[in-house]
Amino acid sequence: xxxxxxxxxxxxxxxxxxxxxxxxxxxxxxxxxxxxxxxxxxxxxxxxxxxxxxxxxxxxxxxxxxxxxxxxxxxxxxxxxxxxxxxxxxxxxxxxxxxxxxxxxxxxxxxxxxxxxxxxxxxxxxxxxxxxxxxxxxxxxxxxxxxxxxxxxxxxxxxxxxxxxxxxxxxxxxxxxxxxxxxxxxxxxxxxxxxxxxxxxxxxxxxxxxxxxxxxxxxxxxxxxxxxxxxxxxxxxxxxxxxxxxxxxxxxxxxxxxxxxxxxxxxxxxxxxxxxxxxxxxxxxxxxxxxxxxxxxxxxxxxxxxxxxxxxxxxxxxxxxxxxxxxxxxxxxxxxxxxxxxxxxxxxxxxxxxxxxxxxxxxxxxxxxxxxxxxxxxxxxxxxxxxxxxxxxxxxxxxxxxxxxxxxxxxxxxxxxxxxxxxxxxxxxxxxxxxxxxxxxxxxxxxxxxxxxxxxxxxxxxxxxxxxxxxxxxxxxxxxxxxxxxxxxxxxxxxxxxxxxxxxxxxxxxxxxx
Numbered sequence: 232x233x234x235x236x237x238x239x240x241x242x243x244x245x246x247x248x249x250x251x252x253x254x255x256x257x258x259x260x261x262x263x264x265x266x267x268x269x270x271x272x273x274x275x276x277x278x279x280x281x282x283x284x285x286x287x288x289x290x291x292x293x294x295x296x297x298x299x300x301x302x303x304x305x306x307x308x309x310x311x312x313x314x315x316x317x318x319x320x321x322x323x324x325x326x327x328x329x330x331x332x333x334x335x336x337x338x339x340x341x342x343x344x345x346x347x348x349x350x351x352x353x354x355x356x357x358x359x360x361x362x363x364x365x366x367x368x369x370x371x372x373x374x375x376x377x378x379x380x381x382x383x384x385x386x387x388x389x390x391x392x393x394x395x396x397x398x399x400x401x402x403x404x405x406x407x408x409x410x411x412x413x414x415x416x417x418x419x420x421x422x423x424x425x426x427x428x429x430x431x432x433x434x435x436x437x438x439x440x441x442x443x444x445x446x447x448x449x450x451x452x453x454x455x456x457x458x459x460x461x462x463x464x465x466x467x468x469x470x471x472x473x474x475x476x477x478x479x480x481x482x483x484x485x486x487x488x489x490x491x492x493x494x495x496x497x498x499x500x501x502x503x504x505x506x507x508x509x510x511x512x513x514x515x516x517x518x519x520x521x522x523x524x525x526x527x528x529x530x531x532x533x534x535x536x537x538x539x540x541x542x543x544x545x546x547x548x549x550x551x552x553x554x555x556x557x558x559x560x561x562x563x564x565x566x567x568x569x570x571x572x573x574x575x576x577x578x579x580x581x582x583x584x585x586x587x588x589x590x591x592x593x594x595x596x597x598x599x600x601x602x603x604x605x606x607x608x609x610x611x612x613x614x615x616x617x618x619x620x621x622x623x624x625x626x627x628x629x630x631x632x633x634x635x636x637x638x639x640x641x642x643x644x645x646x647x648x649x650x651x652x653x654x655x656x657x658x659x660x661x662x663x664x665x666x667x668x669x670x671x672x673x674x675x676x677x678x679x680x681x682x683x684x685x686x687x688x689x690x691x692x693x694x695x696x697x698x699x700x701x702x703x704x705x706x707x708x709x710x711x712x713x714x715x716x717x718x719x720x721x722x723x724x725x726x727x728x729x730x731x732x733x734x735x736x737x738x739x740x741x742x743x744x745x
Contacts, residue, residue: 285321314367318340321340350387384407499705518544543557555587568743676703
């Protein structure tokens with residue numbers, strides 16, 4: 232039999248195809264190779280349930296730049312209507328077992344069973360995951376007593392398995408909900424343990440139950456050389472929607488919310504279900520993978536699944552807070568063509584008592600290429616300043632705003648195209664602006680200390696920003712696309728200053744090579 236790795240082909244990394252989206256990442260390192268499993272939607276699907284009848288794709292890379300994709304799915308939905316994964320092979324994790332084979336624990340979803348979710352076990356014939364055999368029978372879970380479980384069986388998903396050397400057991404974290412308590416805040420993480428990856432014992436109390444969310448998705452746990460333990464999961468509802476982390480001195484907690492200006496949130500709602508694996512050549516860092524959701528213009532809805540964002544590196548600072556940065560080698564290889572935004576790599580603007588802006592002329596021939604725009608904040612005494620994206624002459628467009636707090640500290644936010652009005656004003660002026668789920672402020676990080684370069688990456692309508700150890704990701708979707716008025720000439724990039732002066736140095740533009 233020809234293994235999938237032998238027939239894998241070089242491929243695009245961000246999604247399987249234009250008509251097929253990528254979703255939840257499941258990364259693992261084997262030897263010196265990054266293996267990235269991720270969920271893939273069926274072709275030409277938009278909404279649930281067809282779009283979520285996902286399979287598992289398998290990518291491989293040794294440098295995070297050049298990837299090959301197995302020609303066949305690692306896991307597929309069950310073939311029969313009674314299969315526990317009939318309506319989707321959902322998220323889980325991969326681990327090398329004591330038998331030197333790769334094991335996958337995934338979520339099976341079946342609508343006909345009331346949407347019940349179960350944990351399934353698949354085993355490869357080798358440690359590289361070239362093929363998998365999946366049991367149709369859910370894993371064996373034993374309880375301490377015959378009393379009713381504290382946990383829901385409708386939301387019981389996203390198993391994350393790792394070997395806890397401190398206790399000498401395999402741990403499985405499961406995203407679930409308590410069966411009692413305030414309906415909207417029952418989300419918790421259950422803990423299962425095993426000595427052999429076959430039989431699992433569920434602990435009677437949740438590992439983590441913060442009483443502030445509907446359900447935590449795609450959890451993971453790891454420790455870093457600083458001795459801290461980090462619990463990471465994703466929240467699909469406000470407040471603090473997106474991937475967040477909590478920190479503890481022990482794998483059993485208590486897990487606390489870091490006081491890092493964003494409450495442990497890496498990014499915003501649009502960089503979702505992010506999970507990580509160790510960096511191959513630096514065990515103090517981890518490589519994170521997350522996806523940026525598609526936006527369906529026809530019905531103005533955000534979708535499950537989209538494009539994989541660029542890999543990101545995460546590490547702990549001296550206070551134990553996690554910082555997120557782009558992988559510089561990936562950035563340089565993806566956007567190798569350089570051009571200056573001004574003759575002296577410097578941009579300045581003065582606007583005492585008012586707000587002013589300037590658009591940046593894009594180099595000839597750049598067309599629709601993706602680009603990376605970078606700058607340092609040399610000096611600023613303005614109340615705020617920032618970058619404009621896809622703005623027309625009426626300044627309808629997105630803006631990245633840096634609110635100046637002093638001592639290199641800023642509140643950083645990404646604002647939408649046009650903020651909606653109260654009903655009275657909208658009725659009076661006939662100005663009806665779509666009321667998106669994000670609101671006018673898409674992402675916000677408070678008290679961000681910025682002493683190094685700010686990096687802005689644009690690819691298609693996707694936007695990724697890195698500043699001061701935080702990231703901001705979204706799609707730049709105009710008001711015209713969401714039902715607003717048509718726009719005049721659109722300027723790709725600009726900058727503004729509010730009541731004061733700003734000077735930006737070391738300004739550079741790098742373009743995608745095509």
